[in-house]
Amino acid sequence: MDSASLQPNYLPMSNPLLPYFQIGTGRPLIVIPGLVGRRGVPDRLSRRMQHQEVAQLSQSRAVWSIDRRHGLASDTLVRDIARDYAATIANLFNDPVDIVGVSTGGAIALQLAVDVPALVNRLVIVSSAYRLSDSGRATQLEIADRLRRGHSRRAAALFIANTGATRIQRSLLGAAGALAPRIVVGHNDPDLLATLNAEDAFNLGDRIGMIAAPTLIAGGENDRFYGAELFAETAERIPGSRLRIYPRAGHISTHGNRRLVRDILAFLGDHDADTRPNGPASG
Secondary structure, three states, X not given: OXXXXXXXXXXXXXXXXXXXXXXXXXXXXXXXXXXXXXXXXXXXXXXXHHHHHHHHHHHOOXXXXXXXXXXXXXXXXXXXXXXXXXXXXXXXXXXXXXXXXXXXXXHHHHHHHHHOHHHEXXXXXXOXXXXXXXXXXXXXXXXHHHHHOOOHHXXXXXXXXXXXXXXXXXXXXXXXXXXXXXXHHOOOOHHHHHHHHHHHHOEOOOOHHHOOOOEEEEEEOOOOOOOHHHHHHHHHHOXXXXXXXXXXXXXXXXXXXXXXXXXXXXXXXXXXXXOOOOOOOOO
């Protein structure tokens, strides 16, 4: 793949499209990524990390990784962010598209599927649910408080530590976050705070059953932001949805997770695998 194909299309704010980059060929697959800190246009390292997150999904698809808008208002809600995504998707594509939402991106994808169902062909929700768990919400509120106080190292340590599945993993990840806070929480990023606040207020419980698109919910058994119980409850509330719970896994992403990528592509019909309705992952 040539380097030009990795260059994201970062458009000025006057343009109705959100910033995005595209890799791979084939049918379009929209990815709404998880929470990440930044300040302004992402630098080369951030773009490279975004590329790695979705590279495996581009095995058989043209993957469009779409970022959130810059300059979010402090009182932004998830439905406001989803509205931005709806406008961008409607501008880019003429037909309903398959959408993968990861972590915070999963909340946005769920909101999009409820509010603008005509845009969604199939829906994959990774490490997300119709709301945060009580402990996940408390953790994000503490992260936001540390950021407001200017304690970026402590915020990054808490943030990244809670993605681990075991105590040892959380300890190592927390140390890494404290050493490189800008990679985790960016630099004085008001959009990160706005998005944290939006997700803390997010609860789609009374509308989640309206989702009509075929849906896959996938998450780690030891996810500290949501948890297996909320993943299962979300799947139960969406008619005909499928559930994959990965034993001993934490707050997972698609990067480097071959089993998750295989299950996503199987659900989307790109190759065969066992994705039973509301069934746990094997192994």
